[in-house]
Amino acid sequence: MIDFSRPFAAGRPDGTNASAREVLGHDGRLEPGSLHEIPARQGRAIRLRRGERLRVVNTHGSQVGDFWAFAETDPGEHLSMEHLRPDLRKLRPEPGDALVTNRRRAILTLVEDSSPGVHDTLVASCDIHRYHQLGHEGYHDNCTDNLRMALSALGIPLPAVPCPLNLWMNTPPRENGEMAWLPPVSRPGDHVTFRAEMDLVAVISACPMDLLPINGADAVPRSLSVTVLP
């Protein structure tokens, strides 16, 4: 019987996934203006001080980024999609919107979005169970383990896995409530910029889904880039 209570339920990532050991900048704190890669299929954590602005760049245009944010003082307080939706009274944030935690406090503001604004707040991060459902056998890189590993690389505990903000993921619900699974409509170089409203740790996973066309029609996972604006 699989032990569902532990991460890496079906083995461990192989050596190509460095999410648990490679850290961006100095302990996750980036030099403003420096550009850092989130490698394809991997996750990284970034520390932000209140007022700092984080830009996530869709380098190749077709890549989904699963995005989380945790209060630095207590990772039990985090960006929460089910609190964000009723707070904004809409399914997707737009520039100018404050994004709230599970305690209904602003943790980030979305200050800029150069893309057509198609992001998802409805879908859990992929996990090993999802890949097994889709027919994959053995371990498969997944955003949930990337989150766990990226935080563990900074020594930060993760009490539970929140629903991510899925940047550029194109899974719009129709009026009848049915959802579609479509490639992103973003273009190479499109980016979103967040301003931190408290000291926080953000995590971005370059989604490793290669069994559905969620990362482009060719289903090839690619890298993302991040920078803290000067």
Place this chain on the structure above:
Amino acid sequence: MIDFSRPFAAGRPDGTNASAREVLGHDGRLEPGSLHEIPARQGRAIRLRRGERLRVVNTHGSQVGDFWAFAETDPGEHLSMEHLRPDLRKLRPEPGDALVTNRRRAILTLVEDSSPGVHDTLVASCDIHRYHQLGHEGYHDNCTDNLRMALSALGIPLPAVPCPLNLWMNTPPRENGEMAWLPPVSRPGDHVTFRAEMDLVAVISACPMDLLPINGADAVPRSLSVTVLP
């Protein structure tokens, strides 16, 4: 400064809220065929064995019920709205749909729905922060604390607060992504029936929201009823 890490952040429920001390049936296990009340503004937990069917009755027709389910062997595995939506590829479950956990296993099947089928999977349970946002001062009964109390009455720990299935809550997103806050369209006596697909603990909170018309145009919270079918 409010300690956001603890429940009952702004005081404790007064003596009228018995969610932490009153238990349905024998330690939450109901005699099949017996009808039990979930009092207005309160929550109760119910233990179900795999195969048992739980009916939730909207006695007055206008009342929203926040609904959760946890694996009996591990409350870290629970009914999860962000896993349910992609699994069903739609926003709302319908009769015949299996409802999955955060580990993508079926925990319940929705076997029957006598109402028009308008339920919500998008909105977090109300909490003390929500009532303070709406202008209320001091403590206010809320579904999040009702969940905590109903589980604690059975001695069950709660690792995190999942997004509930909001039975009869009428907050449909429009095609443009905007959400409306509307009274329920259910009628007195409407009910939904779930079949347990594993041993589990369900929690139902008769939502105490009285500052928005989510529990009917008169914004008066009322009771619900539950029964385990013989």
